Amino acid sequence: MHPLAWWLWAVGMAAAAMRTTNPLVLGLLIVVVGWVVAARRTDAPWGRSFSLALRLGAFIVVLRVVLAALFGLRIPGTVLFTLPAAELPEWAAGVNIGGAVTVQMLLGAAAEGLRLAAIVAAFGAANSLANPYRLLRTMPSVLYEIGVALTVALAIVPQTVLTAGRVREARRLRGRAVRGLRGLRGLAMPVLEGALERSVDLAASMDARGYGRRRQATGAAVVVSTVALMVGIVGVGVGVYAVLDVGAPDVAGLPVLSVGVALLAVGMVVSGRRVDRSRYRPDPWRMAEFAVVALGMVSAVSVAVVGSVDPDALTMPLYPLGWPAVPPLAVVGITASVLAGIVTPLPVMTYSGLDHAAAPASREASVGSATTAVRAPAAHGPGPAVHPAPAPAAHPTAATIPATPGVTAAGQVPA
């Protein structure tokens, strides 16, 4: 799957969530998103990040409810309990601390929190479904520099987490608790030093492998791209301002904006041409990708249509308190996204075999065959049991080595 497809789908789902506070609709959306993740995530580290998104969502809901109870606007309704209220001076009018807590307050806050949680879940789903490395590869070559910064970050972050774990262990070895400010310093220094060292190593490795090679640019191309980019940026800035500002003359609006955008595009193309890159097995954009993006849009559009026809169906009814509505169109539109977990091809599991069990078959085979060959005589022969050795014949490359006297000579050693 193209990683961009998952992100566009997630944008659609998030757009749907953004327009409603109906807890039934939001709950359905989270369930659907979760189902797709469960069906199509890989075994990569980022594949496990969805539960983190859910936990973050739950935290958001709780936080909003608690904050509403403590500092929320005192809206009327069924009073649940009353917190001691602080008398605030006149100038602080509009700020509440404590007071009567109503069911409506809490339910309203929870529904809004749920909306945020659903948005977080949608993007969390994209995060765990799309391979960030492959997403980076889809960057246009002119933005390659930004891509590289992200590449280094992607490579360094997990390694830094690993190092932090090792340093913590080492701290224990020195008999020190890893707590407090001093503990933090002892932890941070080696971790940061390590991260810095690795970043330099990685940068050197990337450079040595030709990253950032450019063709010699002609003077004219450099001038054209620089001028186009500079003027383009100014044009876009002025244009956006003019479009948004009602008082600005019409001629300064859309025309300037479009000229600016055009210049930017020219500048990017010209400077992009200097970067001579090709792509190895680019992710194809096939029917499945179209389908996934369409499903995200169906969700967003269905909720938007319900919103324009029957806005009340998308809110949590507070006055009077009641069950939220079940708008059929939105339910169908969102549920359709279940298909995203069905029509898409199964992902390739690149991390399976974390346990070294799936080490190269050649080596495993050679060890397997040698085990019987070597262990059998050792059982009744003199000397200790022998570690199974790769027999020269089973060694795939041994036959072509001109000189492996070590192996040969050792093979002749009488046990």
Place this chain on the structure above:
Amino acid sequence: MIRFDNVSVTYSGASSPVLSGVDLVIGEGEMCLVVGPSGSGKSTLLRAVNGLVPRFSGGRLDGRVTVNGRSTADEPPRQFADLIGYVGQDPAAGFVTDTVEDELAYVMENLGTDPQVMRRRVEDVLDLLSLHDVRRRALTTLSGGQQQRVAIGSVLTASPRVLVLDEPTSALDPAAAEDVLAALARLVHDIGVTVLVAEHRLERVVQFADRVVVVPGDGRQVRSGAPADVLRDAPVAPPVVELGRLEGWDPLPLSVRDARRMAGPLRERLQLLTAPGILTEPTPAVGAVGAVGAVGAVARGTAVAEVSGLVAGYGSHAVLDGLDLVVYAGEVTAVMGRNGAGKSTLLAQLAGLRAPLRGSIRVQGDDPHRLDGREARCRVGFVPQDPSLLLYHQTVAAECAAADVEAAAAQGDTARLLTRLVGPVDPHLHPRDLSEGQRLALALAVVLVAGPGLVLLDEPTRGLDYGAKESLGAVLAGLAAEGRAVVLATHDVEVVASVADRAVVLADGEVVADGPARDVVTHSPVFAPQVAKVLAPQAWLTVDEVAGALVDAEVAR
């Protein structure tokens, strides 16, 4: 192909140049081995080939380095990507993408190679390095040997004419190292790539080399020549060469095969002497699975650590599966086994860093995982694979002072210990600026100052030259003589041969061999040290043993 004209390199802040006046010409298709003590400037020499020195290291390079007629002064390293493939010491540190195939294609993408050509070359390299089984796997899930081969493959896809490798086998077990070297030999012979490789463990590589470049360090002149000529008086030499030097063999043997053919008379002479471990009578078959502790011949001290039925690993996967082991005081125990066999896991468990999934560990009667940090320290000392993880102060002096406080030792104890281990060390240096051997000694001093009865070392010889290994061996023997139990996990069979009293081989999460180091290593074709291979069936392990016996015989006469 590669030409150094009067090249000197001085790093910023350094008082003297790392390399000075290097003149070197390496021809097309040569396999060239760079040797020298650690810190002598081997890596600097290698990194200068494609201009990573000085462009990524800082400092100043005088003179001229040209590759295929192109000077590194005129172009940055990236412009050499199609000509030179450089693989650094830690392959994992250089990975840019997440899967094997993408990593192999990365350099070609940067070079703008045609997609059709890219597909073909990736397939070629996958075959050449036997990586097709793991082509879609994530890089972080590969074993050390596989990662090293991917790193080599990731530069080979550009079809470079020069390949520069910095210690390609230092992290690998003997079998995996054999794989990598076999792949290299194939490249040299089949494709005619010029290969420049630095390696500490010469015994693995020297037989493949057409030429040896000696970087002696200390500002002395870099020289090069045919391996047999250069190694006659090089500061570092593999055991076969030392044996040849001892016996005055000419030409100097470079491989076990050569040496064996010349060693007939020596074997006869030694036959008459009492070798330390001549197997006059078959020793009982000890160390078969489960028969732990059945090694009768070795005098045993008290048991310091007892492991029984240990199941340990990550998540649900058990790296160690029902392991039994007893570690005795006054003994140096070497834990061997291929990459991923569970050596590091065993050490981490003994150090109490992680709780076992099942089974029990007792260090002097207690579970080390449950002891609090301070108490655990006084029983178990653990030097991790990267000793700098233990060090986090700005100077050696501060590090020692902090260690004194942590261990509640007298002021200056750590510093005195450090001096005892490696001689005087400038206390104002940053720990990262020490040599590998000195840094290891500092970490060891920090650990030892608490007086642990069990000392664990994970791959302590990685990056150490022969001299540093020798002094480490003396230190470890000293610790054992003091009555401590020393356990080291290592791939280095020569170190096991010279240091260890007892060897334990792990495979598949279990102990598959356990016995006196002499017996275990001499009976395994993978783990036998070179001297043992040359002099088999006599069980001599090191050149020193042979020399000592010959001298004694001389005296006796």
